[in-house]
Amino acid sequence: MVKKQPERPVLITDAARSQDEQFHSRQVRYVTMMGLRAACLIVGAILISAHPPLLALWLVLCVIGMVTLPWAAVLIANDRPARSKAERAASRAAREKPQPSLAQHTAEEVEYLTIDAEPVEGARWVAPEPEPERKQR
Template sequence: MKKQPVLITDAARSQGDQLRSREIRYVTMMGIRALCLILGGVLISLRVPLLALWLILCAAGMVFLPWAAVLIANDRPPKSKAERAADAAAREDYRRALIQAAAAEQTTPEPIIIDAEIVETNEPAGKNERRPG
């Protein structure tokens, strides 16, 4: 009997290993789809009993297996407890930051007062303007 190696790290599987396992699952499912197509052709030529039922099952395999294969091939492995805990902590930090920002917006700042003096002059309007020429 083959012994399983002892796991000494919490590191996730490498991206290459994950990709390889997803590729194997995808190729396997697409191989089953090809077998459904071949089986459908063989069943038609042999004229087996309950032919319609067998052809419906083969057609369902040919239609739904590619869809399932793509979904499974694009899926990533489930998150570990540590990753889920880190995500929850990040969401909680984000929620706290939003609450603090909302509280800061609710405080009313001091109003800005602009003080200006109005100076009246006796000069006609436009006297200081430059005239061409």
């Protein structure tokens, strides 16, 4: 009896993709989107020379593509990969962890410490002298 090969390889690790793989995929997305921007420019130039019906509408669409695609390409290229289930669960657990708080007491239960000092006759408060500036070497 011949065993059938599985259609997809079995995932044996939960390790994230390497930084190089992530960087490469972001580069590919960026270059693709900027290629679409260049295509919008070329299509706009062809449309101007061909004078098709609804030329203004097509040119507006091309201009919108040329303006919004670089912005979207930068946002998508700088985006980090989605968090895994384990990362989301750890973040949720950290947020839900009860924060320690001080015990609440009523004003009658709290004993206050009052520091009372009488001025001493003849004593005078003197401000400390500033330290001399040190020279930098």
